[in-house]
Amino acid sequence: MDATHKFVCQDDLANPLAAMAVQVSCILVISHFFHILLKALGQPGPIAQILAGLVLGPSGLCNIKKVKHYFLPPSAAQYYEMFGFFCRILFMFLFGLEVDIAFIRRNLRVVCILACGGASVGAIFGLVSSFFLREYFLEKSLGKANYVIAMMLFVAYSATPVVNRLAAELRFATSDIGRLAVSSALVIELTCLLIFNFMILCTSGKMVGNAFLVLVGLVLVLVAFRYMATWLNKRISNHKYLRNPEVFIILSILIATSMLIELANFNSIIACFLAGMAFPKEGKTARTLLHKLTYSVHNFVLPIYFGYIGFQFDGTYFSNMSNILIVLVLVLLCICSKIGGVLAVCHYLKIPFSEGVFLAFVLNLKGHADLLFIGTAAKKLFEWTPMAYNLLVMTVVISTVISGPMVAILMKKEYQLFAHTHTTLSTELEKPENELRVLGCVYGPRQVNAILSVIATLRGPQTSPIMPYMAHLIELQKKRRTNVSYHELEDDEMSDEEEYGGNDVVEIHRAVDAFTVETSILINIIKTVSTLAGLYEDVCTAAEDLRTTIILLPFHKHQRIDGKMEIGKQAVRTTNQKILRHAPSTVGIIVEKGLAGSLGFSQLTRVDTVQHVATLFFGGPDDREAIAWSTRIANHTKINLTVIRFLPTESSNTRNMKVDSEKGNNDIEVFMALSSLEMGNDIDNSFLNDFYNGFVASGKVGYVEKYVNNGTETVAALRDIGDLYTLFIVGRGGRGHSPLTTQMSDWEECPELGTVGDLLASSDFNVSGSILVVQQHRHTKKDLIDD
Incomplete structure (x- = not known):
């Protein structure tokens, strides 16, 4: 939110942007290298991307003074946050377009019970831990209630982007248990974000009016998207996709709406997801958006975002034994709360034990909203100590790095859970x-x-x-001939795959x-x-x-x-x-x-x-x-x-x-x-x-x-x-x-x-x-x- 206010108020515009561009390029290159190594071990891409951020961050190359000075200039934080803001807009809108609403509607009871079990125990663990860690994490006595709620959300949260990407990488997204895991993670994430926005709303009575304006504006945008999609579907019938200017207009409206919501001091993640979910799925408009966004989000936006999570990991804080114990306790709380809560509801729902363990580790994957709960947005509600943010970021990274490989191991061990079984009528x-x-x-x-x-x-x-x-x-x-000049090629040899x-x-x-x-x-x-x-x-x-x-x-x-x-x-x-x-x-x-x-x-x-x-x-x-x-x-x-x-x-x-x-x-x-x-x-x-x-x-x-x-x-x-x-x-x-x-x-x-x-x-x-x-x-x- 602060980045939206400060983005146009910086004097050293060129250097932070250049550093961010080089950092993004390095994350992509290093993550690709790690992905080649880990793919042979059956590990998914997000883990490789987080590890790439670790190598490039303060725990790795940024220990070198010149690298740190270039990658982490004093005014770079707002630009990185702004870049993360644009990333959130794109991948949450894409997830809204791809979400399987029909499956959630048919299995609403099971999905909600599973999400409630996975999150409620985590919220209890977060509540208890907040009292023990208050003197380490809370700077002032003000904002104690908001601090407790933020810790509850932090432990209870499940990251839908990480779960979705992991499901696609490991190919369990279309299985029944995989769809159940993705749907439950989505319910947990939306619930946590709603509670967080409600916290912000309660901080000031003036924000009630802003909330009403945001809600009305969002409804108008959703209606406008529906009529715009219908009009664009009929406009040019002899084209398979929309033209780039038309796509640019749609995304510009989405980004402008998200920025206005952020300027009103609310989070725009839910709005972007609702915009994608309510967008008409039929016709070439939705087909074009899926075509344009899927490749860029899955191959550039999400790898960079996951890498940025690892980039914030600062291993220098492990020089203190008390910090190591705090992170270890928080990681164990996150994992144990998900295992305990999910297994309890799986027993109630008569879901097999092996499936329950798998669901628990999937729902323990953490990501972008955790950083929101403990980031600059949370600082408006209470004051963290200097080390609190870094220790919580380290908890997010370690918890995800543990859960991701565990999911891959469980998939190999329990292969029958994900086998293609519905092969006959x-x-x-x-x-x-x-x-x-x-x-x-x-x-x-x-x-x-x-x-x-x-x-x-x-x-x-x-x-x-x-x-x-x-x-x-x-x-x-x-195949195109390689021993001739470009102008000598035939038409079918010059065709790109998109033109087939x-x-x-x-x-x-x-x-x-x-x-x-x-x-x-x-x-x-x-x-x-x-x-x-x-x-x-x-x-x-x-x-x-x-x-x-x-x-x-x-x-x-x-x-x-x-x-x-x-x-x-x-x-x-x-x-x-x-x-x-x-x-x-x-x-x-x-x-x-x-x-x-x-x-x-x-x-x-x-x-x-x-x-x-x-x-x-x-x-x-x-x-x-x-x-x-x-x-x-x-x-x-x-x-x-x-x-x-x-x-x-x-x-x-x-x-x-x-x-x-x-x-x-x-x-x-x-x-x-x-x-x-x-x-x-x-x-x-x-x-x-x-x-x-x-x-x-x-x-x-x-x-x-x-x-x-x-x-x-x-x-x-x-x-x-x-x-x-x-x-x-x-x-x-x-x-x-x-x-x-x-x-x-x-x-x-x-x-x-x-x-x-x-x-x-x-x-x-x-x-x-x-x-x-x-x-x-x-x-x-x-x-x-x-x-």
Whole structure:
């Protein structure tokens, strides 16, 4: 706050700024060196960046007088604080854009209880320690109450920026426990900041008016951002991103608002976070801000900020044994309070002990707001002793440096806690309330509508959570020649990676934005640029990192106007085949057909008519996965679903015999529907029995049985229903040598679709509906090296 007032009131402007620029450069270089060393040990980037600050700070190179005189001139403190202020604005706004509000809303009770447990015990420990340390830390007798509250906040606090970055570095951000940790840290941080701002508000009665003006101004800015984003999304439709001047205007409004809040003696961290959280997530405005800010914040702003935390560590204070004991006691209080509080609430919430220990160390990570509680803002409320600030900064650094490696060690030890477990739908037949994570892959605008329609059906009822991603797969062009001059290069050789995709990117973005407006389903778009031989590896890696349950792939053929199927790129087929072999989750291949009318399945989100969908069941794990897929779309308002089970003809005679022997039973109709479940595989029967009781008996799904003797009769039965449905869902295979399908393999053209799927997708087979071929995750170890 003081830096905002004094930033324009310094005489020696050049030297502090030059020193800060050199310091920032040194932090980036040294942190990169440490990151290379520590990455081999499994340690995250923030730890390397804090260590870089330690090496450069008073405990390291700044012990040299000339280095100290250059890096720490008398007037440099305000500039460093101002630089930290701008850093806070950017990364808190970015975190607001990225925050998973839907997850917090669904798990609000668990998140709040966990945050309360982790912070309340820390607050108690901070309260007790404040009385013992008062004579060491408090300069005057005034401000005792504020000093006690600041110590409580200091021990209780959890740093969301550090937690977020650590989660991204160690790749547990998308796991359930990782999202719980990030959400709990966010609740703790916002609560601590609210209490701190309330402390400032209570110091003077005049600040009540300022608080009211700040609140009104913040609401006006949030409303202005919403209307500005809507206007900018419509303004230039043929661009994939906003132009730099438009981004500059948005960030200027954000920075100006934050500075006004700081000038009113309040902290602007919460305001920046709320601005990002309330900013409209759909459209190219939010997409541009994420694109511009993510790289700069993660690769420059946060490393510098973490380095600055370590830079403030002054090891010279360890020359006194009492100082060492104070720091040691505070570090133990921070760690023990988090472990005790988190484990207590985890026991109440029935969370396993190993997960509780992991959550405790994650929530013990500290950072920027701790420096706020003990920095110049706190000096307005009470007076620290000269050594108090330095000892508390050392506590922040040591606590974070201990907790970060512990989190990495626990991740290695308890690997199963973070493993990708939600790999199939059939294991969650009775849990439709679980979040479904989907990765849809497209090569161009042609396949977007079909993929989006499948995602819309998987949404099911409005209460079913879904996290969809769309990967734009782009072929990496040939490498640029190095033995020619720049002007001799061809256009595709000069293209930067950002330019890959061309106008396809604009059309894909436009289709996704329209889909979001129509369905309120936010699609997260990612771009993968690789050689065609390596695209499958990128898809499998993305699916594993994002922990998706389903991978959606487009078929390598598309339907022409005359109804024939035409091959697009043969390499697409090869990529699909490799993904089927190595996928870490269930895979669905969508074959888009039915161009004769405009009411096909790919137009699901654009028409009001009901779409008739059929799920074909012959038996086996893939068909069971197709049935489980059907449970997700059964409650969709535009879907009329029918499950068609194919059975051998002899099972019909057996069923009639059983019905005759049960004529006295009042439930004869239900028995007739279920009697055939006793035929065939026991696993299939049990699975269908559960499905019948949950969906068919309630009238949500239709159930039909067709009796055939061989593949020829199966083909005839499929021809009879070819014009009745706009989408056919069928398993790829895994049925063994079924007499119902074995004779159909003679004309198999595309083995990646399976016997039935290949028949339905054939140009010679007159089916007006699209086909979705499902392969259940094989539960084999993924091997990304192809022979």
